[in-house]
Amino acid sequence: MPKVCKLSLNSLVIVRFCQHADTKLLSRWCQCLAGLASACCAAALSLPYVADLMAFVGALLTMSISLIIPALMHAVLLRKQLPWWAMLLDGAVLLLGVACASVGASSAYQSLQLKLIMAAAA
Numbered sequence: 031m032p033k034v035c036k037l038s039l040n041s042l043v044i045v046r047f048c049q050h051a052d053t054k055l056l057s058r059w060c061q062c063l064a065g066l067a068s069a070c071c072a073a074a075l076s077l078p079y080v081a082d083l084m085a086f087v088g089a090l091l092t093m094s095i096s097l098i099i100p101a102l103m104h105a106v107l108l109r110k111q112l113p114w115w116a117m118l119l120d121g122a123v124l125l126l127g128v129a130c131a132s133v134g135a136s137s138a139y140q141s142l143q144l145k146l147i148m149a150a151a152a
Contacts (some may be wrong), residue, residue: 078149082142089134097127 074080105112105120112120 079142079145082138082145086135086138086142089138090131093127093131093134097123097130101127 077083101120101123105117105124109117
C-alpha cells in the first residue's frame with residue numbers, strides 16, 4: 031500500500047464529504063474548507079515553528095473573540111440602558127480578556143524567541 035501524506039488524507043476526507051453536498055453553497059463551503067485545511071497542512075510542514083506562531087495568534091484571537099469583543103459591544107450598544115454595575119462588570123471582563131491575551135501572547139512570544147535563539151546558537 032502506498033504511503034499517503036497527511037495533507038492529501040485530510041483533503042481527501044473533506045473532498046469526500048463535499049461530493050455528498052446537496053446544494054451549491056455547501057459544496058463551495060466545503061471547497062473553501064478543503065483549501066484552508068490544505069494551506070494549514072502545507073504551512074505546518076514547511077514552517078519550523080508553526081506551533082509557537084499558532085499559539086501566539088490563538089492567544090490573541092481567542093481572548094478577543096470570547097471576552098474582549100462581546101464585553102465591549104455589550105457596553106457600547108447598551109450603554110444608555112445599563113446600570114453602573116453592569117458597565118463595571120463589562121469593564122472587568124474586558125480587562126480580564128486583555129490580561130489573558132497579554133499573558134498568552136507574551137508566553138508564546140518568549141517560547142518562540144527562545145527556540146530561535148537556541149537554533150541560531152546550534
